[in-house]
Amino acid sequence: MDNAVIDQLVELARAFNERGLRPLIVGGLASYLLFGQKSQAVRATSDIDLMVPRSQACEEAKRQAIAEMVTGRLQYVVRDNGRHFRFTKPPNYQLDILAPPVADVVTEGGRVKLVRSQLHGRLTPEARYIEEGMRTIDLTGMAPELHGVSPVEVDVPSPTNMLILKLFAFSDRDSDVRRNEARAQAHAYDIYLTAALAEREDFLEGRRFLDYHAGEEVVLEAKTIVETRFSTLDQSGWRHVLGSNLLARDHSASERRRMLDGARRRLLRWFA
Numbered sequence: 688m689d690n691a692v693i694d695q696l697v698e699l700a701r702a703f704n705e706r707g708l709r710p711l712i713v714g715g716l717a718s719y720l721l722f723g724q725k726s727q728a729v730r731a732t733s734d735i736d737l738m739v740p741r742s743q744a745c746e747e748a749k750r751q752a753i754a755e756m757v758t759g760r761l762q763y764v765v766r767d768n769g770r771h772f773r774f775t776k777p778p779n780y781q782l783d784i785l786a787p788p789v790a791d792v793v794t795e796g797g798r799v800k801l802v803r804s805q806l807h808g809r810l811t812p813e814a815r816y817i818e819e820g821m822r823t824i825d826l827t828g829m830a831p832e833l834h835g836v837s838p839v840e841v842d843v844p845s846p847t848n849m850l851i852l853k854l855f856a857f858s859d860r861d862s863d864v865r866r867n868e869a870r871a872q873a874h875a876y877d878i879y880l881t882a883a884l885a886e887r888e889d890f891l892e893g894r895r896f897l898d899y900h901a902g903e904e905v906v907l908e909a910k911t912i913v914e915t916r917f918s919t920l921d922q923s924g925w926r927h928v929l930g931s932n933l934l935a936r937d938h939s940a941s942e943r944r945r946m947l948d949g950a951r952r953r954l955l956r957w958f959a
Contacts, residue, residue, distance in 0.1 A: 710842070712842070738785045763775065783809065813852060824840065847957070850958075878954070
């Protein structure tokens with residue numbers, strides 16, 4: 688993982704922690720935080736996706752504090768056409784803000800307007816249950832300057848919620864309207880890694896989560912994406928993974944398919 692992204696993450700986490708909050712990290716960096724110690728195969732990323740969950744977005748004081756941290760203390764500025772949810776700062780830090788639907792917060796044009804004209808979140812309906820089963824990660828072992836200091840903490844979604852986010856993201860980029868082969872491949876690869884590297888307890892916890900929310904639209908749609916894009920190796924999800932140069936480049940084609948088939952069967956059991 689790029690050291691610059693870790694430096695950016697530490698800076699963000701410290702600012703949140705000083706306000707009594709933890710940033711909820713999603714996207715490729717969350718996969719690294721969950722599984723990077725287990726495998727060298729975790730995909731590198733050069734930006735941070737920050738989810739503002741309901742517990743933070745439902746209180747105006749917390750929304751204001753987050754907006755002040757991002758645009759004030761940390762001095763991020765809106766990227767071109769970023770519409771207040773895509774930010775940047777030197778040297779080359781990139782920060783995207785996401786949010787689930789939040790009662791009493793205006794949603795318009797695919798954005799949750801956390802603080803008008805200052806901080807918005809890209810509307811992410813599939814993150815409705817993102818806080819269930821969250822994991823807290825201490826960053827002090829990831830940066831030498833943090834050794835011996837108080838914990839510097841971030842949250843990441845559970846593996847099941849990671850899968851849901853990535854299934855929706857893949858479906859979006861695999862669609863005719865918003866097709867983007869590179870992004871679809873990245874999302875599909877993250878789905879493969881999560882299915883392959885998650886522990887048995889992650890799987891069992893996920894089954895309980897999915898059973899509890901069995902009738903909810905988010906879960907039903909996630910299951911449909913698994914069925915229509917990831918149930919056989921010939922479907923588009925696994926074809927994108929096979930096309931990735933990150934997948935076991937030193938293995939034969941048959942070995943790569945065998946690895947994928949193990950993840951495929953596990954994903955099907957997960958969302959059965």
